[in-house]
Amino acid sequence: MIKIALVDDDSDFIDYASKTIYKMLETDIVIDTFTTVDTFALAIKDNFYHIIILDYDLTSGITGFSIIENLNYEYDPIIIMVTSYTNTDIMSEAFEYKIYRYIFKQSFEDKIAKVFDAAISEIRARLQTLTVKDKQNTYHLRINDLYCVYSESYYVIFQLKNYNIRIRMSLKDVTDLLLLHHFVHAKSNTLVNIYHVIRFNNAKVYLDNGSSCLLSRTGYKEMSIKFNKYRV
Structure with missing residues (x-):
């Protein structure tokens, strides 16, 4: 309802x-x-x-x-x-x-x-969710609650508003789904939820939870297109 x-x-x-x-x-x-x-x-x-x-x-x-x-x-x-x-x-x-x-x-x-x-x-x-698991827990993450998702060695880090979840998996396993939900490649190993972007320049993107991440040249071009489209 x-x-x-x-x-x-x-x-x-x-x-x-x-x-x-x-x-x-x-x-x-x-x-x-x-x-x-x-x-x-x-x-x-x-x-x-x-x-x-x-x-x-x-x-x-x-x-x-x-x-x-x-x-x-x-x-x-x-x-x-x-x-x-x-x-x-x-x-x-x-x-x-x-x-x-x-x-x-x-x-x-x-x-x-x-x-x-x-x-x-x-x-x-x-309201759509993403389900990920580690050896001990299963996490049902609301996709729009994710701020950014990035890979680090053999792990994927899911950044939420006040904490992170670290899962041993490949970023490729979630990339296609996230790209359908306002996510943009900030870098090759980083996806950012454009819903939480407050501003960006040619080097960094800033999110509304106070965090930021680096932005590649290709990421800047994609962010410019998607950000304007989303805001309009």
């Missing part, structure tokens, strides 16, 4: 948007609605939402961006921002906050079906 949070201080829009989504989607979903920042803040302490639909301009001068800054999820939700404003500065800022899509309320019904098709496909990709 895909859980959706709809946050807007306009109760009429909340009602309209939730009915529109339920009508358009056949996927098994549940929508929780919030008309105040406080009720949403309480809800996210105990609930994980795959998708958060967030109004830009909330009450008391609070913006959707300030809510995003205070999200403390282990896994990043897909955030769709809605607004009545057509200010290009807001759209630029939305890019900086990794907003998945930006929808004007005036065209919500026309746009939301296409946006949700893409978002749900993204969620399914994130």
